[in-house]
Amino acid sequence: MAKAKVRIVFCEGCKWALRSGWYAQELFSTFHGKLAAIELVVGESGQFQVWANDQCLWDRKEQGGFPEIAELKRLLRDCIAPDASLGHCDLEAGAE
Amino acid sequence: MAKAKVRIVFCEGCKWALRSGWYAQELFSTFHGKLAAIELVVGESGQFQVWANDQCLWDRKEQGGFPEIAELKRLLRDCIAPDASLGHCDLEAGAE
Numbered sequence: 001m002a003k004a005k006v007r008i009v010f011c012e013g014c015k016w017a018l019r020s021g022w023y024a025q026e027l028f029s030t031f032h033g034k035l036a037a038i039e040l041v042v043g044e045s046g047q048f049q050v051w052a053n054d055q056c057l058w059d060r061k062e063q064g065g066f067p068e069i070a071e072l073k074r075l076l077r078d079c080i081a082p083d084a085s086l087g088h089c090d091l092e093a094g095a096e
Numbered sequence: 097m098a099k100a101k102v103r104i105v106f107c108e109g110c111k112w113a114l115r116s117g118w119y120a121q122e123l124f125s126t127f128h129g130k131l132a133a134i135e136l137v138v139g140e141s142g143q144f145q146v147w148a149n150d151q152c153l154w155d156r157k158e159q160g161g162f163p164e165i166a167e168l169k170r171l172l173r174d175c176i177a178p179d180a181s182l183g184h185c186d187l188e189a190g191a192e
Contacts, residue, residue, distance in 0.1 A: 024117045
């Protein structure tokens with residue numbers, strides 16, 4: 001299976017570059033060997049979206065806020081590697 | 097002038113994703129409004145390069161290591177916004 005390409009589109013004026021860089025670090029760490037690239041893209045005012053290939057995993061204006069990192073990892077896993085275990089992230093989801 | 101696109105190509109096996117994410121955060125902070133995107137790309141073994149549009153600013157195998165963040169900012173500034181001041185980074189360079 002081809003490695004996935006993630007794209008994080010963020011509002012620079014809202015100072016979400018730090019958050020976006022942190023998300024990227026978390027995703028590379030958890031999805032080691034499964035990602036080809038993560039692109040951090042300066043978007044429009046108030047915009048925050050996370051895409052996996054051509055699928056939108058998260059849109060702040062739809063979902064009303066930001067994903068917890070564990071939730072974002074579950075969404076990405078379900079999209080690109082549905083059989084992979086996320087360890088603690090899955091345990092947390094089960095406990096909810 | 098069109099906003100610049102930066103690309104950081106790193107070796108995932110060498111665990112340079114954290115470093116790459118940190119560089120991205122620093123560059124977005126310093127070059128606010130001047131960047132369109134920063135792409136973090138999983139490269140080959142031992143590879144670490146920083147590109148601004150189609151120009152290679154840094155290649156670990158050529159330069160023998162990693163850039164200090166102030167040096168990387170100067171290289172990027174010289175490439176995409178030669179008239180911009182970098183404040184402390186320029187002062188440090190003048191003191192070298």
